Amino acid sequence: MNASVQLIRPSRHGDTRGWFTETYNRDTFAALGIECSFVQDNHSLSAPQWTLRGLHWQTPPHGQDKLVRCIRGRIYDVAVDVRKDSPTYGEWVGAELSAKNGHQLFIPIGFAHGFLTLEPDCEVVYKCSNLYSPANDGGIRWDSAGIDWPMPTGTALELSGKDKLLPTLAEFDSPFPYDGRPLAPLA
Template sequence: MQIDPTALPEVLILTPRRFGDARGWFMETYNATRMAEAGIDIAWVQDNQSFSAAKGTLRGLHYQRPPHAQDKLVRCSRGAILDVAVDFRAGSPRFGKWVGVELSAENGRQLLVPKGFLHGFVTLTDDTEVQYKCSDVYAPDCDGAVRWDDPQIGVDWGIAAPVLSDKDRNAPLLAEAPRPFTWEGGK
C-alpha cells in the first residue's frame, strides 16, 4: 500500500496495490498489520456505504464530536467523488483549511480523515457508491455539520447547485459552529 501526505499532514491518501490478470483484478483495501506497521493503528468499529443516484450530490461537511468522534477511511467503489477534509481543530495553524482528493473505482485511492476534521464529498458521476470505515459508532446526539459553501473555508466543489439534504443546506457557518476539537500540537 502506498501512503501519501496531503497539504493537511494528518489527512492521508492510501493507494492499495492492485493485482490483475485476464479475469480482472484483486485489491486488499485494508490490512490491520500493514497499517500498524505504517503508523496507522486505528480500531475500526463500523462500516458505512452510501449510494448517490445523481452526479452533483453533495454530502457534508460533517463531523461527530466527542465522546463519539470518528476517524474515517473513505473509498469510492463505484463512480467517482471529490472527497474533502477540513481542519476543524480550534487553535490549529490550519484551522478552516481544506484538501480535496478525487477517489474513484478506477483509481482505488482511499482518504484517511482523522478525528477533528470535517468531511464531505460531491459525486462526479451518476450512480456513485462510497464506502467508509469509522473508528466509532454513529451517535445522533454527537452529529454535527458546517455549511458546504462557507466562504471562510472556500471549498472549490466544482459545482454551483448541488443536490443537498436539508441538514446540509441548513448547517451553520464555520464562525457559528461549536468548537468540539482542539489542536494538540504536533503535525
C-alpha cells in the same frame, strides 16, 4: 498521537480476470500511523451527479476516524481542519476517489468530511472508528470553508435538508483539540 489526513493508494494486482486489492490491513495501516480500530462500515448511494454530502463529523467523546473509498463512479472527497487552535484551522485538502483509481482517504477525528459526486450513481463505503451517535452528529455548510469544489459555475447541487441548515465555519465553536499535527498537503 493521531494520524494525519492521508491519501492511501492500495496496490492492485491484476491479470486477464481483473484485479485484487487489499483495502485494509491493520499492520500496514499502523506503519502509516493509523492505529484506530474500525467498528462500523457505512455504504451510501448518491444517484444524481452533483450530490454533495457534508461537511460532517461526530463530536467527542464519540468522534470518528474515517477511511473512505468510492466503489462505483467518481467523487471529490474533502477533509477540513476543525481542531481548535490548529495553525491550519479551516484549511482543507481534497482528492478524487473513484472505482477506477481505488484510492482511499483517511480522515481522523477533528476534521469535517464531505464529498461531491462527479457522475451519476456513485457508491461510497467508509469505515468508522466509533459507532454512530445522533446526539454527537454535527457539521458545517459545504460552502463556508473556501473549498474549490470541481464543478461548473452555477451547478445546482443536490443537498439534504439537514445539510442546507448547517452553520458556517465562522459560526462553529470547535470541541476538537489540536493534536500537534498541522494539516499537510496530500502526498
